[in-house]
């Protein structure tokens with residue numbers, strides 16, 4: 001039996017390229033992508049556009065750059081952007097919207113990260129000269145900081161429908177859109193159709209070493225292309241990376257269901273101890289847990305578990321996060337739960 005340790009539940013970004021993925025990358029046909037001549041990057045972009053049901057897509061180095069390109073390409077400096085207060089774009093992208101696109105971010109309190117159509121409709125400003133024009137809203141699906149929560153399709157449709165007459169652009173931070181599609185049991189395009197632009201990551205649960213993409217109308221992608229260059233994201237023989245992303249797209253999407261099942265099993269095992277509470281339901285591959293009563297602190301629990309070969313992150317003094325992914329096999333779930341429970345006591 002292969003050694004399952006360390007069991008790394010810190011993030012789905014820790015996955016390493018598989019042998020088959022590395023082979024696809026090594027054998028990739030390449031060209032100069034700044035000239036638009038990289039056949040593998042072009043193939044990836046066409047495939048992403050097809051899967052997301054958009055006219056065109058663009059390969060970019062990271063999810064952060066993807067989001068920032070989308071914001072910059074669809075707004076003007078001085079515009080206001082609406083988003084959930086726990087959004088990745090607001091919390092984990094270094095304040096880039098202010099620096100790179102001159103945007104004012106206005107946060108709203110979401111329901112586990114999800115905004116409601118009414119809430120957005122009430123928050124849109126504009127018209128008078130003393131008001132900032134609200135021109136874009138971002139929705140994060142699945143929601144990272146809120147524990148992998150999935151937007152309801154009906155709500156997304158309502159958001160898109162109230163946005164249109166207000167000339168409000170809908171951008172989806174879909175770093176884990178793949179997980180949302182698996183959780184809802186629908187094609188990605190059924191979700192992305194309620195957006196004007198979407199960013200997706202290949203380097204999270206899909207297991208590619210590098211890369212994200214943005215998708216939307218042909219006209220939008222043309223503008224996005226300029227901002228990718230301007231932000232320093234134009235690359236040359238990028239097909240080597242695109243091949244990893246393409247391999248991930250074709251081979252690792254359906255298996256995300258395994259990660260979701262593993263997260264549910266891990267949840268059940270941990271809930272056998274009443275000193276652990278978990279934000280329910282666990283819809284995808286992220287578990288947010290809270291320690292209650294007589295236990296060690298979350299940072300102490302993390303330190304003790306790390307010594308036993310189970311890695312994860314604390315979220316403050318009493319909360320911690322567990323993420324399942326491609327490199328956490330089924331047989332690692334029970335040992336991980338046992339080690340966490342064993343280390344709870346002070």
Ligand SMILES: *Cc1c(COP(=O)(O)O)cnc(C)c1O
Pocket residue numbers: 062063064065067088089140142143144173175176201203204212
């Ligand atoms: C990971 C992530 C991103 C982008 O991250 P990069 O590390 O820049 O690739 C964006 N949004 C969400 C919700 C994410 O989880």
